[in-house]
Amino acid sequence: MVIAPEHASVETLTTVDQKSDVDAYVAAAASKSDRDRQDEKTKKTGVFTGSYATNPVNGKPVPIWIADYVLATYGTGAIMAVPAHDTRDFEFAKQFGIEVIPVVSPPKDHDIDLNRLAAGEVCFVGRGTAMNSGQYDGIATDEFKSKITISLSEQGVGSEAVNYKLRDWLFSRQRFWGEPFPILHELDEEGNKTGLLKAVDAADLPVDLPEIEDFKPHGRPEPPLEKADDGWLYPVIDGKKYQRETNTMPQWAGSCWYYLRFIDPKNDQVFIDSELEKQWMPVDLYIGGAEHAVLHLLYARFWHKVLFDRGHLQTAEPFNRLVNQGMILGDVEFTGYQTEDGSWVSVDQITEDEDRNPVSPSGESLTSVKVEPDDVEKDGENFVLKSDASIRIDSRAYKMSKSRGNVVNPDDIVSNYGADSLRLYEMFMGPLEQSKPWSMNGVSGVRNFLDRVWRMVIDKDQEQPVLHSAVVDIDPTDEQTRTLHKTIKAVSQDIGSLSFNTAIARMMEFTNFFTRQDHRPKSIMESFVLLLSPFAPHIAEELWLTLGHENSLAYEAWPKFDEALTVDSTVEIPVQIMGKIKSKIVVARGMSKDDLLATAKADPKIMALLEGKTIRKEIAVPDRLVNIVAN
């Protein structure tokens, strides 16, 4: 058995002989972080308590050890080790010479060495059948687990438990900005705390922060709220004097349930009206940074479930769908490394010293140097210096940070390119959930697109915005109509799947098409402006007004598409021979397999290539391709 160094029973279990060793070990463990303690690269440490437990199944004595790889805050803080079948337990047992008894026999097809397993020399972590387990021998692992649990609970020496992976949570902060805890400490005649606590009466909730001049931390352990006026700090209730709790709650206190309060923010009776909750909850789509994927989601969901279990909410789950947007990194940078005398060292030659500083193979310390893109070229898989192709250069985008100096200030982008460009670029960069590097060239690219949209609708040569002479009130051609309907369909679908980058690409294609058209029907331009409006609201609104509307486009319905108008009547189909494209044929949409094959074989190029060959197989997929296997 192994217990955590912080376990409550450490003192009682430690024998006189072992006391000094145990005390020293517990003190050392206290200075290590949980993560260090669980790091499997570091050697397992531990100390024997001198005591033994009795195995309730076979009555044998089991030595009780203390080791810091067991965490007090996780589960019960004590484990029954199974060294033959858990890598951490195995390492621990090996290191301290504890007996390793295999109790799970691997499945037949497993390639583990059975003799070494029997001898306790290897560890097997998979499932199998029980061995060395008395009456349970031969039973499959899963079945064994449930049988032994039942047996132990029947004997009254154990029971099944669900272990929630939520650790204890420190929920107080010593700073001003935070919700005050609605808790009162009773004071005696001299003003000392009696130790009795009282919750603030429900009628007096919520407890607001007091108005105080100086709310900065003062360097002492007492929270800044200690500096509040006596009127706030020392309420008197029924003749008894109290002191308010002066710790405040962390940000979590708000972020865990704000989505509920936002639905009903002015309600002073309850935190959310149940009718409104029914109407709005659960949240349809929650978009947040990847760091929320575990923490915020875990806590917010925990709070929500507590409120639900307590009957304050009717929805068991807070969020229907969670999307974590990726991080925007800085511009891609090229980094080379130089010795003190300025000579370059190739990136693949570099190692790190103990302080993680780069060093050359000969041990010289190196400085990293930013290399201009013009001085770098691609050589096979790697980037190298143009001046010396043997010097490899690092190429990557880093997280934006002040120290690296690669922070992009959105205000600068707004003033140089406009808010629409910033917004559009962020959506055009790539998939929402992916982290991706910033690129100033990319920003000017989307700005370019917006300029092209502007010139598609508006006469650039006039002082005031007036319609381009090509934008006229006429009926669109079939091709124009199809282009519009295809664009509406694609943009609508892409928005639904949050694929904003491809939605924008489709609008660019639309613009490329219509800037070549001598006549651009006004109705089509109007539909397009509506499609663009969620992406670039400012320019869209401006175009909408210039197209002759008095009200904001915000009141307009989203454009609809006609499925029949999104497909062309003919399709171009590749014709392959042996899986390689040899020709293309244009056929009516929906042409049958047989007709496709016949058309393909009538194609002059294909005919020539099939000359004198035997056709082994013919594959035709309508509207897709033809493949003829022949030799």
Add this chain to the structure above:
RNA sequence: GGGGAUGUGGCGGAAUUGGCAGACGCGCUAGAUUUAGGAUCUAGUGUCCUUACGGACGUGCAGGUUCAAUUCCUGUCAUCCCCA
């Protein structure tokens, strides 16, 4: 250590069910236009071979399944993010 994700041109990326790899944008090249620059327009742009026609190769790497693989399977390498 645990958990999550990603590898496609010079760069960001695209490719419902396996079915034309590289949409769209940036960059680059050439031309047009402009007093000039920025801008704009037109054409080209995966790599290699070929005067050309055309051909070979190509989605991290190594295998496999298939008429057909960025997509499916097995193995492997690398990188990034998060950890109360």
